[in-house]
Amino acid sequence: MTFTEPLLSVVDLTMTFPGRRRSAPVRAVDGVTFHVAAGETLGLVGESGCGKSTTGRMIVRLLEPTAGSVTYDGRDISHLSQRELKPLRQDLQMVFQDPHSSLNPRQTVARIISDPLLVQGGSAADARKRVAELMELVGLIPEHIDRYPHEFSGGQAQRIGIARALATGPRLVVADEPVSALDVSVQAQIVNLMDRLQRELGLAYLFIAHDLSVVKRVCDRVAVMYLGRIVEIGPKERVYAAPAHPYTRALLSAVPLPDPAAERARERITLHGDLPSPAAPPPGCAFHPRCPKAQEVCRTGTPALRRMEPGAARQVACHFPEAA
Amino acid sequence: MGAPEPVLSVRDLTVTFPTPHGPVRAVDGLGFDVRRGETLGIVGESGSGKSVTSLAVMGLHTGASVSGSISLGGRELTGLPERELNRLRGRKMAMIFQDPLSSLHPYYTVGEQIAEHHRVHFGSGRKAARERAVEALAEVGIPDPRRRAREYPHQFSGGMRQRVMIAMALVCEPDLLLADEPTTALDVTVQAQILELIARVQEERGLAVIMITHDLGVVARVAHEVLVMYGGRAVERADVDTLFAVPAHPYTRGLLDSLPRLDDSDDEPLRAIPGSPPSLLAPAPGCAFAPRCPRLADAPAQERARCETELPLLDGPAGLPQVLDSSPKLSASFEQGGPPCTGGTPMVACHFPAYEGVAP
Numbered sequence: 001m002t003f004t005e006p007l008l009s010v011v012d013l014t015m016t017f018p019g020r021r022r023s024a025p026v027r028a029v030d031g032v033t034f035h036v037a038a039g040e041t042l043g044l045v046g047e048s049g050c051g052k053s054t055t056g057r058m059i060v061r062l063l064e065p066t067a068g069s070v071t072y073d074g075r076d077i078s079h080l081s082q083r084e085l086k087p088l089r090q091d092l093q094m095v096f097q098d099p100h101s102s103l104n105p106r107q108t109v110a111r112i113i114s115d116p117l118l119v120q121g122g123s124a125a126d127a128r129k130r131v132a133e134l135m136e137l138v139g140l141i142p143e144h145i146d147r148y149p150h151e152f153s154g155g156q157a158q159r160i161g162i163a164r165a166l167a168t169g170p171r172l173v174v175a176d177e178p179v180s181a182l183d184v185s186v187q188a189q190i191v192n193l194m195d196r197l198q199r200e201l202g203l204a205y206l207f208i209a210h211d212l213s214v215v216k217r218v219c220d221r222v223a224v225m226y227l228g229r230i231v232e233i234g235p236k237e238r239v240y241a242a243p244a245h246p247y248t249r250a251l252l253s254a255v256p257l258p259d260p261a262a263e264r265a266r267e268r269i270t271l272h273g274d275l276p277s278p279a280a281p282p283p284g285c286a287f288h289p290r291c292p293k294a295q296e297v298c299r300t301g302t303p304a305l306r307r308m309e310p311g312a313a314r315q316v317a318c319h320f321p322e323a324a
Numbered sequence: 325m326g327a328p329e330p331v332l333s334v335r336d337l338t339v340t341f342p343t344p345h346g347p348v349r350a351v352d353g354l355g356f357d358v359r360r361g362e363t364l365g366i367v368g369e370s371g372s373g374k375s376v377t378s379l380a381v382m383g384l385h386t387g388a389s390v391s392g393s394i395s396l397g398g399r400e401l402t403g404l405p406e407r408e409l410n411r412l413r414g415r416k417m418a419m420i421f422q423d424p425l426s427s428l429h430p431y432y433t434v435g436e437q438i439a440e441h442h443r444v445h446f447g448s449g450r451k452a453a454r455e456r457a458v459e460a461l462a463e464v465g466i467p468d469p470r471r472r473a474r475e476y477p478h479q480f481s482g483g484m485r486q487r488v489m490i491a492m493a494l495v496c497e498p499d500l501l502l503a504d505e506p507t508t509a510l511d512v513t514v515q516a517q518i519l520e521l522i523a524r525v526q527e528e529r530g531l532a533v534i535m536i537t538h539d540l541g542v543v544a545r546v547a548h549e550v551l552v553m554y555g556g557r558a559v560e561r562a563d564v565d566t567l568f569a570v571p572a573h574p575y576t577r578g579l580l581d582s583l584p585r586l587d588d589s590d591d592e593p594l595r596a597i598p599g600s601p602p603s604l605l606a607p608a609p610g611c612a613f614a615p616r617c618p619r620l621a622d623a624p625a626q627e628r629a630r631c632e633t634e635l636p637l638l639d640g641p642a643g644l645p646q647v648l649d650s651s652p653k654l655s656a657s658f659e660q661g662g663p664p665c666t667g668g669t670p671m672v673a674c675h676f677p678a679y680e681g682v683a684p
Contacts, residue, residue: 156600188597195593257541275511
């Protein structure tokens with residue numbers, strides 16, 4: 001494998017939100033490191049409060065990280081000003097979870113999709129033509145260009161959100177739970193659409209989701225987060241076939257399979273307790289209070305994200321990882 | 325095998341809402357039974373009428389007209405005066421909702437809220453009811469129940485709140501539990517805990533459970549029998565093994581095919597169902613699924629006309645026994661001790677049902 005500069009590198013990324021009044025500050029993301037190559041999809045999975053959305057928002061710089069760096073195409077963008085960010089916004093786009101609340105109800109589809117183009121200095125006439133092309137690209141009927149968001153179903157509205165993200169020809173799209181608000185029968189349409197767009201346009205995705213089955217379908221590599229940290233990252237085939245972190249194992253075994261016979265035959269690892277609050281994470285390995293394998297060292301030492309073996313693509317942050 | 329009397333029996337249930345754009349029939353001619361110790365899974369997408377059904381069973385519709393028959397332990401509920409219903413709600417049947425935080429009162433401790441049920445239905449004293457509330461919290465696996473009973477809902481995590489809801493639902497020992505998307509708002513590891521809890525109390529008490537969900541994985545895990553809804557109507561009803569192994573309705577089949585699966589190895593595109601769920605404002609005269617149906621798309625014009633104009637009825641279709649014999653997956657799952665089907669023959673509402681099995 002030849003070494004190529006990744007499109008996006010995130011190193012030791014940290015976000016600390018100040019606590020309200022007397023409460024302690026919340027470290028939502030704590031030293032996250034990964035990279036995304038051009039044209040690749042990295043899945044970021046974890047349960048609510050694990051910091052996956054905050055990570056995504058720092059990458060598109062809707063949030064400014066408190067520590068660490070985001071390097072896009074060789075340039076550190078972690079502390080750029082809004083003015084300096086503006087040209088970069090063509091390259092870095094985002095798709096949100098709830099299609100209806102992320103589209104302005106008082107604007108037509110034409111206006112919504114052309115906004116990014118106009119902001120970047122395009123002319124109104126060109127923009128309208130481009131909107132029609134984009135609508136066609138994402139499977140909408142271009143004649144609907146002057147309709148309002150409420151006239152579209154959830155799946156169609158998400159297509160509008162995707163068209164808006166693609167308007168400026170980005171190379172990296174951060175998709176934050178893009179299908180979780182959609183009905184099952186429509187989810188598959190959007191997953192297929194995102195797949196096709198990636199192939200046609202050479203997009204890289206950071207795909208943030210809690211649904212492990214969806215992530216498995218769309219991603220090349222997957223990173224599992226727990227309480228602000230990555231606990232395991234690696235090629236999807238390896239992570240899903242032989243999860244090394246006990247949390248990944250538990251997470252995978254908790255997903256209900258749509259197959260009654262397999263469900264009955266299955267051995268499940270049920271985690272006890274709830275996710276601890278990120279405002280007061282447990283000492284040592286944050287997962288130790290729920291971990292079936294926890295030992296003394298887990299209560300005191302925070303495990304670093306390490307390669308499973310020298311040169312291995314998979315990294316895991318556990319004192320006692322499962323053998324690969 | 326003589327099937328025991330159902331705890332709940334629903335026949336020809338129809339719920340119509342008046343709206344400024346005309347009446348909307350959210351549930352249309354629905355029928356099902358639930359027996360002791362059994363779980364009926366009701367699956368469907370948003371707007372399919374599954375939650376409207378559960379509210380109708382609980383008698384919680386105020387603005388809608390409800391017709392048909394709902395019989396709980398042999399007693400007819402439709403048309404029952406509010407006073408009578410109040411005696412049954414929480415006592416004979418109880419419900420848990422998707423969002424436990426908005427279903428709990430923020431000003432009262434969880435202990436008070438659970439105890440209130442017991443006092444209302446059994447006329448028990450304050451102290452005895454409190455004691456019962458603490459026991460109920462312990463039973464649903466809340467650690468340190470005596471202390472937690474004195475806490476307010478906001479002091480509980482999402483999973484713990486849902487346990488509180490379950491404790492509240494079970495404190496008067498109902499015969500029927502309606503669970504409307506009880507784990508949808510929860511994380512997957514917490515969902516597993518809650519599903520296990522419901523299964524455990526069901527087994528201990530022989531509870532009849534209706535599990536309403538959009539998640540086919542949850543249904544596969546907990547249900548004995550499954551009712552698939554689409555556009556306010558039942559499109560298919562079968563025991564869980566038959567439904568997942570040889571779905572007869574093209575919608576059920578499409579749903580199963582379109583799911584990304586953990587146990588899948590291929591990376592082909594998902595087989596999505598084109599189009600979107602129907603509007604109930606202007607229902608088509610024929611099958612609600614017709615505009616999205618792949619079987620229809622391939623059918624000759626004459627058959628197509630039938631699907632577009634004639635409403636298919638939920639009927640026991642011919643030809644299933646042969647399929648059962650010829651489906652190794654299904655017979656294997658029965659040998660593994662799959663639940664016996666007490667709900668009768670599988671039924672499907674389709675002019676052209678086919679037992680083709682799901683894509684491998």
